[in-house]
Amino acid sequence: MRTRFSLHLLALAPLGLVLTSPVTAAASMDNHVITAKAPVDATRYSGTVSVLTADDIRRSGATTLSRALQHLPGVYLSHTGNVSQQAPRIRGFSHEQTLVLIDGKRVPNTDRNLSFAPAYRYNWVPMSQVERIEVIRGPGSSLYGADAMAGVINIITKKASSQWQGNLNGSLGHLDGSHQNDDFGAALRGPLGDKADLSLSVSERNEDAIKDDNGASLTSDMRSRTLQADLGFDFNTDNRLELGLLYGEEKGGDIDISDFMGTTYTSDYRLDQTRRRLSADYLTRLGGFDFQAGASQGKADLTEGRSDWTIDEDNYQLELNGALGTSQHLNMGLQHRRETVSRSDMNFHEQVDATTLTLQDIIALTSEHSLTLGLAYDHHSKYDAEFSPKLYWNWQDDSGWGLRAGYGQSYLAPSLREGSSEYVIQAGPFRRYEGNDDLQPETNRTYELGLSYIQPDWRSKLTLFHNRIDNLISTREFQQGPVTVARYSNVNKAQTQGLEAEFDLNPTEHSRVSVNYTWLDSQNRSGPHDGKTLVDTPEHLFKVRLEHDLPRHDSTLYAAWRYTGSQYTNAINSDKLDAYQVVDLGLGTRLGAHAHMRFGINNLFDEVIEQGGELLEPGRELKLTLSADF
Template structure:
């Protein structure tokens, strides 16, 4: 272990010791179990009585963290590995995993306000098929709900490992405004094969500006608008500026005692100098009918479109342009049969379209114009028995225009032997349809240092997932400990395999189904709300993976990962501090497991000062010890400093 890493491990241990000792000082009751969540069952539950394993990141959590993007918010969640990502706008997030499976490849479903999100360069996804986590600026977020375990029974394809629902701010009950600016500076490092690093050309800069306002037009009608501007230099040998304008608008209206309407619009405009342009917009609406005390009906619809141009004619990595879209409508009926039984019935239709062209530098053209339609029905029955045992059975039927029917059931159990102890377990199946890139491209396309070839004979991936966890609260609900086990067994997993031939002088890769792969592991989390001022969290994940065809581990998965994040507020002086230490063990970068990224730990810190009742100044430092390990030859951000000013009015 390198000297810096030893030093950081000692810091982690000392923090944990201090954290454990400070529990005895706690004397104020802080209860977050009344937070309302909806993602896990599509019905409202408090965090205490939700029957599926759910973690919530609140607005208060977001304000205490070093959080330039969503990736940084998730690194404390056990089971989620954000690896050694760059906390800089516009950088890719394709290494992020949930229970050993890629977000970028669609194994964990990303939702925004309950609606599917498509990844792209501006969100950290790789190419037109990727699903990046950094979908929207953190200033727009009210909270994030993370639901673990197979989710196809309610959400269909792409929810094998779980669901991350990013929930944006709503219209306030009274006139409320906020604004802020941020400015940061960082160096870019290049990792050499001998483990040494070298600086790229000069230091880089990033900045952010936002403003939002909301109010009630009448007692029954409210609105909220938010604008963000972000910019940064690229993580590459030479600085290349990228920037993004984001807009969010919401309107809610109570038409009468039985009818509520929610409307939302989102726009974004992203550009990377001389290389990339992307525009996206999302329009959505929800009508809720409260038919009676026990019956409700909800009609939801949205359209999401993303237009993009990547590269330019003659660009060595290809000139790519086109658009991708999601269009969806859903009808859900909820019947509270009695105090202990709730039935949910729903139907959904979804259309994913792509009209996309790649002009390779060899003159060949890849052209795809495909529509994929999925029609679905789902049912869920939730029963509470003897006030201690909750059983949830759910199933979903999907008809995919390419692959035909899929049926995925799920069974969940929650047992509370006492008020402070909760045992949760689940078992379910899930599926993931191959992407349009994996299926339909008629010509190999350039992807970095190789060419990739589609395979129209691919089959959908299917999985069986199960898990069990026990959650225990101590000290009048000021400290929570959660320990769990999970396993995913995946059939026909799609991988990219070297064909052993060259195409235009580069390696030709082809997509194929492997017979079986699995991931399994242990997750541990401890959260403590020790006093009104002192909070802390510790998480640890052990993840084991295997591609059974080769007997090798899956790529970019750390067997051991851990994080520790304490925070303290001196309300009397208007000062707060927070820190985060994240550790990841080695991870293999190729399917043969012959190349790897070494183990390492990253230390971040933040200090903030309340200048007045409405203004707060903060300073953030990421990777203080400049210790991020990386792939051989890759560029990454080094030590980063950011200053922020936030104002409420």
């Protein structure tokens, strides 16, 4: 299957060898950053990117996307939403400001369009069916348009090959106390004759609620199911049709709440979500370029307590990609998105259309130097048009030294509820939230400078970044009689800047060491909190991973340490959460030729970190994972 794509990548090999690192050129055809939409690996990407493979995820024991990402530089987890779910944050930005893709396609952005910014975009596919995860830290608007202000998370799932393959997997976790979680998954993929292929996977996850000493819920109990189906047809070596379905159900139980007297009662809040995404893509050759035409339809129906939401997102895309001569690689895209949000319990309905034209040209100036020029033009049905340029220079020499410098802009339109005066919601008898027709998009200007040194057995990398964010959306409060009105407004300017240092080493054939450190400086630049540090942005992140294979026992030892520095928990910087650290241990072993078992102890020293009713670290967890391939 997919002969056309491998042949055309080989046709680009001369350009690819220029654009990829000399150290990794031999393997570059297999290590392209798919999210870059060009034949470049991570060393030549015009920005900062981290790649997690299926083996990385398996060795870490992660069964959720957030847990898989927590050891990456510049990334940390926060809890958000009414059911308190984990969400990854990049370089101090909110999780809402990151674009999430599955196989390069959007999913409905429930995080931005629902109240209280829940984290519902991260459980569409189980980790056992993920081939790799690419995380771009920095603006991605020049390729993907709006929503990619903080970065891009692209989840790439496993695809069918020329032989039938299958997988069964399950895990059981036990937290100190009564909390348990379990998940199960199955997958089957392979050819249907000579011209077609099929991939199927299903999963189910169950998680008990975590409660404090008074019986109040820190997290809700959750039950989720997913289904993924992909069908491909190869009409000939140059023409392919791909059809896809993602479907999921997620249910959360009632939440027990403690009042100020310490009395615990059960609220009528519960979650009931059904989501799906249908997609169709046609891939062919046009004028010497790869051409792709695609459409996807995403829909999420949610009940949160007494709130009934429907979020629809329809996307249409044309893309032309390929070499222009012997020294340039061109990508041109046209995207149209229609987004609709309805809340039936308050007769709220809003719809917007956005059209984005993107252009990226990677120019190989010499065998060592390349220049990336990017530009996106966004036309929004409600807001002024936006241009998002990108300029990036890369240098990589034969000895392994590399240097890169770049500038990029990105923007994020207000969510549909924030940007509509029709959105008015009561929060008790004396408080009200209101949308605002006069909002403007948030914008960001990013500067990056990076230095790297790569050798066959070790790699080091240093990145400096600076973000200047304008028109940040928050609430501005005013009195209207006895009622406090919180209206969404462009009230803030902010900046985040810092340093990311990475070091990877293979000290022996069977050992791997990964160390990264992030220094993050953030502050408001306007309003009553001018000069104050942004909320929930730790100044220091320090992470270490150690892996050692035991060939005689067909096993792998795993150890990880995470340090999260202190962080302010309110805008006036009067309350602070102290620094904390977490240690994870694991042992994975093969059981015969086709099975694998892993036992892990997460949070070995039982660090329970709670802040304002949000559970950042739940304590020690014992985790057993079993999988079988056939």
